[in-house]
Amino acid sequence: MAASSSSSSAASAVLLASLVVCGACLFGSAEASGAAHRVVDPEWHPATATWYGSAEGDGSDGGACGYGTLVDVVPMKARVGAVSPVLFKSGEGCGACYKVRCLDHNICSRRAVTVIVTDECPGGVCGGGRTHFDLSGAAFGRLAVAGAGGQLRNRGEINVVFRRTACRYGGKNIAFHVNEGSTSFWLSLLVEFEDGDGDIGSMQLKQGVGDLFS
Incomplete structure (x- = not known):
């Protein structure tokens, strides 16, 4: 087991070096990849929202994206939520940042809340092709004016508008976490703190020795 863990750690380190070399593959720079991976959306779109977990909590530890307890510490700090399958995209939506704003001017703040996708809401109000955010209690409460x-939260489900926005992880560098269960034969990685307005387009990986990437 120790050998598997060591192999996974080495692979992770080499992957990081590989991605530094292949920055255009990761960040979809305008010079190298055009706008193919740029995802910031200036338009607002309709959706619905609910909340889960404790009233001021982070929803749940981890969730389908595998962030674990990171959801309750800076820079995420409970600004997280689950999304319906149309936004989750079989895991591709993990780590995406959205601005969400509710619409009732009597109780809703005019300021949008930025939330990070850390989980999937697969059924119920999230099913049937709906665009839905199931936010942490803390994030949902921040949609309201101060003190409300x-x-x-007592309203349960509300109407919101949303748009994709750039993620901002001040003081954090992109990181690659080797997921539990990885072995020398099977490697699972979680990309953390993907800053900026793009999506990862591809990764390149090679073993600790040799020059071939795959």
């Missing part, structure tokens, strides 16, 4: 978070 509890009142907004």
Whole structure:
């Protein structure tokens, strides 16, 4: 087991070096890849939202994206949520950042809340092709004007608008976490703190020795 762990760690380190060399593959720079991976959307779109977990909590530890306890510490700090399959995209949506704003001017703040996708909401109000955000209690409450978070949470499901936005992880560098269960024969990676307005287009990986990438 120790050998497998060591192999996975080595692979992760080599992957990081590979991605530094292949920055255009990761970040979809305008010079190298045009706008293919640029995802910031200036338009607002309709959706619905609910909340889960404790009223001021982070929803759940981890979730389908595998962030674990990172959801409750800076820079995420409970600004997280689950999304319906149309946004989750079989895991491709993990780590995406969205600005979400509710619409009732009597209780909703005019300021949008930025949330990070850390989980999937696969059924119920999230099913049937709906665009839905199931936010942490803390993130949902921040949609309201000051002091009205509890009142907004009591409404349950609300109408919102959303748009994709650039992620901002101040002081953090992109990181590659080797997921539990990885072995020398099977490697699973979680990309953390993907900053900026692009999506990862591809990764290149090679073993600790040799020059071939795959």
